[in-house]
Structure formats: C-alpha cells, structure tokens
Amino acid sequence: MIELDGVWKTFPARGSDTAVEALRGVSLHVPRGEIYGVIGRSGAGKSTLIRTINGLERPTCGEVRVDGIAIDKLDERALREERRKIGMIFQHFNLLSSRSAFGNVALPLELLGLSRREIEKRVTPLLELVGLGDKRDRHPVELSGGQKQRVGIARALATEPKVLLSDEATSALDPETTRSILALLARVNAELGLTIVLITHEMTVIKEICHRVGVIDDGAIIEEGPVHQVFAHPQTATARSFVGSLAGRELPASIKAELGAPVEASSQTILRLTLTGEAATQPTVTKLARALGIDVAILGGQIDSIGGHPFALLFLGVPTASWTSGAVSAALASPDIQLEMLGHVA
Template identity: 45%
Template sequence: MIEFKGLEKTFEGKHGTVHALKDINLKVDKGEIYGVVGFSGAGKSTLIRCVNYLEQPTDGNVIVDGSDLTRISTKEIRNIKKKIGMVFQHFNLLNSKTVYANVAMPLILENAPKAKIRERVTELLDFVGLADKEKMYPDQLSGGQKQRIGIARALATRPSILLCDEATSALDPQTTDSILKLLQKINEEYNITILLITHEMSVVREICNRVAVMEDGNVIEEGTVFEIFSTPQTETGRNFVNTVMHTEIPKYVTDMIAADDNVYRINFVDHTAARPFLSQISKKFDVEVNVLFGNITELQGVPFGNLIVTFQGAGQEISGALSYLGDNKIVYSEVNAYAG
C-alpha cells in the first residue's frame, strides 16, 4: 500500500544542509493503522509529507498503491493524491466558510455535481457525529469538533489512505480518545489504511497495529505494538514506552538491589497475565522470587503485565525457572538494575 525504499530528504538552509530523512525503509500494509513516533525534529512530518508529495524526496522511492511517485508524471501523481486524505494538527479549516462548505471543498474543486456533493457531505457529517452543525462556522466549534470536520473533509473524495499529522496533539485527553475511536471506526468500516505520526505513545498504544520509532532522520526500531511495548530495543524506544507504561525501575528499588542479585524483567501478555507462574516457579524449583516493582495494564484490550523480580537460588535452579518461563511463552530479560 505504502512503501519507502532508501528514502532520503535533505534541505538547504542558511546554516548548511539538513538531512531530514536518512535511508528510510518501511512498508505499510493495506488496511492497517501504522504509527510513526518520534520527538520533534525526528523527521516524521517530513516522512508523511513525502507520501502525498508535499515534499519531494532527494533520493530513494515512495511507492503508493504500486506506483512509484518518483518515477511517474505530475498528472499521474495528481490522480494518486486524490486517493490520499490528510488530517492536520491544527485542523486547517476555512474560518470564513460553513462546516458544510469546509467538508464539500475537495468535491467542489473536483467540479462534482451539487447533488453528489450534498449526498456525500450529509453522509460524512452524520458519520462523524456533527450532522446538526453544517450551517455553523469553525470558530463556533470546540477543538474536537473542528478535528471531526477536518476528518470528514479528508474523507470527502473517498480516499484509500488517510494521513494523520499529529491529529490529536492539540486536544485534551478525553477528546483525543473520541478522535482515536473515530479513526478506528474509519479504518474498520471504510477499510482505509491510516499512517499516523505522533509524539504521544499513548496514541500508538490505543489504535496502531505496527509502529516505527524515529530519531534524527532514522528509523531506529520497528515492529508490532506488542513487540515495541514489551521489548523496546533502543533507549529512545524505552523512553517512549515508559511515558505510558512506567516500566523504568525507580531509584528506591535499585537502592535495594545488590550488585550480584539476579534481576529480571518479565512480561505477561493476554492469558498469561492471569496465571500464577511466579508461585508455580517457587514450588517447582528451589528459587525464592521477590517482586520488586511492576504493573498490569492493557494494550488494545489485551492484558499486559510488566514485573521486575529477583530470583534467589542456585544457578541450576534459576536456569530451570527461566526455562520454565520460556516454555510457557513468557518473555523475560535480564536487567542491569543500575541502568534501569
């Protein structure tokens, strides 16, 4: 559906060349919600703008629905862009136009018949829950309502891809939750592929199937939401996960740990979160288990537990306990307590 191959983007500025994207290789499958997370300046906005060719790559390939945008004509690119909707952080609505006119604008620009415009706008306003607001103006709406209008406008031309550029970062938590539910509804009912960039890991946790973590123009790790949340491979990934999962070991815990203690992080997912594996380990092996820190939360409706424990016992007994965890599909990793 969307694929980046060796994507590079540089900008020339008064202080020299800025390398915004560096050898990006990603693939977004049809019908999924794919998140790209990173701090400001990571390159994520530049990446998403390459999909609808608001930014032209310096090198590499951007493939949308099988067409390489870097190798086709301007006319062909325009036709492909009609199938790409975009939702912006600050809504980008026309304050001088009514809600109806804002949603209708893409269809008006396509010279669609008035009857077709009326039918489509009515359908979309009903879909986003604002059927009674069509005669109002953006300044009369709340932030969440403005974003719903922005989403309805992005859907006007029946796109197969929806790009979301920090679509919830200007909203309060409750409104954010409602917008995320709307995006899920769009994905499920219209089968629209969503590429979403954000600096909020909570957004990724709620609706994304897969996620890429960006830093300094690079994709530093990529995987399913479960993979990234359960076993982040980079410091930046761990920092993002910790903003919502609170997996970092507190100092008061590390102060209790001796240098030769066997410390492990154990992740419990789905059905394993409710089973008494730690008590079973104490019964099966001559090992004392001490839970130092942890929590249980949900990842997209699936229970997810994260515990920091110490195992005390002979090396052979501890090895047996760890093998028992592995045999039961429980992810664990040794922890350097002093590094968190």
C-alpha cells in the same frame, strides 16, 4: 499499498544554516488496511516522511509508491489527481474559519467540480459518520478541538480516499478527546478498509490503534515491528525510552535509589520480568512463590493487552538467596518470560 524504498530527503543549505538530511534511506511497506504508526521525537524526520507519501515533499532520491503509482515521478497535474485519493489530517486541523463544518467538508468536493446536490449527498452522511450531524452549520470557532478534528477527518474522507495520513492529529488534544478521535480512526479503518499512516510522538497513540510501528530517529527507521512486539522487547535505546514513557514502565524511584547494595549484605534482589503470550495471563508470580516457598514482593509494573496480545511487565523483589542459588531463574525459564536482574537492596 504504501511503499517507500530507500527514500532520502536533503534540504539544501540556506544562508548560514547547513544542509539538513531529514530522511536517510527510509524504506517502508504498509499493506492495505493496516494502521502503521511512525513514532519519533521532534526533528527526527517524521513530518518529512509523511509528506513524501502525498508528494508535499519530493524525495531527493529513492521511490515512493502508493497503490502501485510512483508518487515521486508524477508531474503537478497527475500529482493533484493522486492526492485526491490520499486524505490527510493535521495537528492544528487546518480548517477554513470562513466556512461552516459543512462548508469545510464540501471544499474538496467543490475542487472536484461536483454539483451542489452531489456535494450535499456526500457531506451529510460524512458529518453523521464523525458524529457531527447536528453541527453542520457551526463554524470552527464554535467547535471544540475534538470536534474540529472530526470535521478534519470528514473532510479527509470526502473524496473517498484509499489512504489516510495523520500528521500528529491528536497532539493538540487532551487525553480523553485523543482516545475518542483514535477510536474514530480505528472505526474508519475497520469499516472503510482505509490504510492509515500516522505520525506521533506519543506512545499511547501507537498502543491504542496501530498494528505496526516504526521508530524513527535522525532520519532513519531504526526499529520496526508489530506493536506488541516492540512494546514487549524494544531493541533500541530510542524505542526503550518511548516505551518507558508509559506509566508503570520504570522501577519506582524510591527503590531505584536503594539499588546497589552489595550482594552479601542484601536481603532482596530486584528483578524485571517481561511476560508475553500465555505467561502474561497465568499466575506466574504465585506459582514462583509456591514452587520455591519464598515471599515475592511486587514493586511496580504494567499489565496490558496490546492489539489483543496480553503483555505484562513486573518489578519483583525476591530473597537474595533464592536468586544467587539460581532457583528463581530455573523456575521462570520459559520462552514467554524475559528476566533481568536490576540489583540488590539491603
């Protein structure tokens, strides 16, 4: 549905600023009906990336196709036509304060030249869909952040687009509102079969609704894959730091401080276990303890299911002797289990 091939975007030097290469050869393929997340720090190029998809930015070179149409080759008039098939929502909502919720959703339809009757017929069910049926005459100033974003979503859906672009749509919202907005996006994706590309700097957003994720750094997608895979086995430092930002992904600081005791003088060895697939739902830890007749301390971790894929990350303390003998490694040998020795404590 959305294809980017070798897209570069260079902003020319201006005054004393040097030229900026915002995108450096980004290639991306998002099939129909997928929710694709792009995660990156601010300045990594994610905003530029999403803006090339609806032609708000024209790539310096490379190709952008949406539903087979080369967006980057269109003239202004044709581009406007295409943009009507691509909805977009924004971090700061960008609603007209002079219009009610109804008026805001009606705007893209007025631009199309639809009659009042047709507009009424399309806006009302959209407001119902986003759960604002009773707020149609409210102005943005009377709405909460979450409600404003719901208006934004209804507006983006008004022209019945095939693609929805979300530019940090939940970054200005509190965690609870974020979840409800993400649930709405997931519903829209499932019910209307909409392809969604979202950009964010929050891993929880990716975890919550995305099917696939691309990690962008310094203008390039440096890692990409199904969300559960990137979660379980991040390959790059950037991806690891994003994944690590979630609760339970780091060794508790008190234990971290004690690592580094010499092996001979230590009593416990600290391990990081990453369990995916079957291993994540089975009694892996108690099995280990029983098989080797040892005590296992669970020091921290996270157990979760990402897009229906069970996943667990555990920090364990095992007797040093059982580690040095190789018994623990042998007992945990499985393609679903990744084992990493972090150090020893006295």
